[in-house]
Amino acid sequence: MNLAQHPLFVSLTPVFLLIALGYLAGRRGWIRDTAVKDLSNLVFLILIPALLFRTMASVHLEELDLRPVLAYFPVVLLVFFTVVAWRGFSRESVVVAMAGVFSNMVMIGITLAELAYGKPALVTMLTLVSVHAFILLSVGSVVLELVVAREARERGETTPPLWATLGSVIKGTVIHPIPLPILCGLLYAQTGWALPVVVDKPLQLLGSAFGPIALVLVGVSLARTPLAGHWRPALGVSLVKNLLLPLLVGLSAWGLGITGLPLTVMVVAAALPVGANVFLFAQRYDTAQALTTASMGLSTVLALFTLSVVMTAMAWLNPLAG
Template sequence: MNQLVFLSLLPVVLLIAIGFIAGRAGWIRTVAVKDLSNLIFLMLTPALLFRTMSHVRIEQLDFKPVAAYFLAVMLLFAGTLAVQGFNRRGAVLALAATFSNTVMIGIAMVSLMYGPQGLVILLTLVSVHALVLLTSATLVLELAVVQEQKQQGTLDGPGVAPRHAVTTVLTALKNAVLHPVPLPIIVGLLFAQTGWVMPAVIDKPLELLANAFGPLALVLVGVTLAFTPVGRHWRQALALAAVKNLLHPLLVLGLCYLLGVGGLPMVVMVVASALPIGANVFLFSQRYKVAEELVTASVVVSTALAMVTLTLVLLLVGKIA
């Protein structure tokens, strides 16, 4: 099992290391990172997700593992809010403790380790991961903003527009669906239900784009690490990374056991929960202007720490599965 874990993680580690070296050496400059990110998220990601799900019938999908995953997320999110307090900082840190990098690292890693069957299980989670978590986080953050404004006496004051929870939820829901991750999954699933066969002239370019996703996504992770300073927040970042990388998968593992989820679905859910903090958390911290440096440092530490923690988690589930 040790050799299997090593051989599975080695390509991931090497690709990230290549990206890190390229960034440090100046082969890829900071100005190019945004363009690389757009290439991956707006072209390669939709191609991979649509092509994978275009062969999957809805009756083949199993949402029981996803239920175990999100139950763990709810417990951890609520627990973080209880410790940090119901405010913008608490909400952003709760999102950081529960939001995995399921796309850039997760899809590439699970595809390499478990093949198409494991990828379908992961994409079942990915299809609702951003939708549920980002919508929930947006609602909590907006409510926290309202509460802070009430405490400061600025709610509905001059120049301050009232915030309506229903509008907030609907807007967040629309933004989460019209996104380069959930949308191609939904379209791919709808196409699969028709029973049609993708013409080769369309399928082949999609296949080439999809095959390029994994290596480029992991290289971009390394490039991003090369340009992101950890700074004075490393202790707090390490604590938050430990919660995300270790406590989160342990909760998912326990709930999978209680709900009778085993085999490959359990393994994929635990691996998904052990993935480092996703970049969307940083975008939320920027948008709401809270804990920006801490979240940036946490993403870096969580990603670097994942090299060790993912190995430990894989060894653990390998003995149980």
């Protein structure tokens, strides 16, 4: 089999070509800053909910394997809290720790999983996606609020109770364009009803548009990412995210007896570059914004090579996934 026909090449090439096209469009000014937010809203508020709902509307709970969640997130949280402890309890350390564990599962992972491993891979990927934002955004928000509260106490200011903050975080992460359509799709699937054609076809068309537009937007964002002055710390974050985390997740999954396609999807999900939600944290809490954007950009560029290495290794170590 020549290189052009190799499954890894066939699945990764479209992903990175679309990202490169978005990068070119961003650098040339074909997609202006004012349009990026509108395109992001199109992806997150219309296209991704359509894809998630339609995919999960055919998944029955008895067929859903929750072992990937049990293997993935304890490792992610262990790495997160280890980085926070190592760097010190501060806003910057929490945001940097989040960058080291928060994967770009939505804009890159979903499309890559389907291209590389087919629709069966989406069940495992979407199982992780369904709780990925909920768990990490909740934990990150609570820890950051604790940091902010400590800073306020040191200044002699009063702060709201932690339970109020926790309630607000949970509400915001459940009523969200990613977890909500997944939960709604799962609930609909339990009725045993098939989606009517007049509903299913528009959802299929919207879901098909998600992948290309999302990947082009990744490239546009990459074109606007400053790396100067932040190479060394960004490289450290990127290596933790792109290589260390998938290694630990793979060992955890193997320890729980997970094999075949679910194991490969979990490791690939962990090897994805830093997700955009981390920058929103940095922006909201006004800390490490330049380092966060540099880490996002560098980890995405490095993913051209690290994802190839991880996927090749998994094809060799876990041939059942093929």
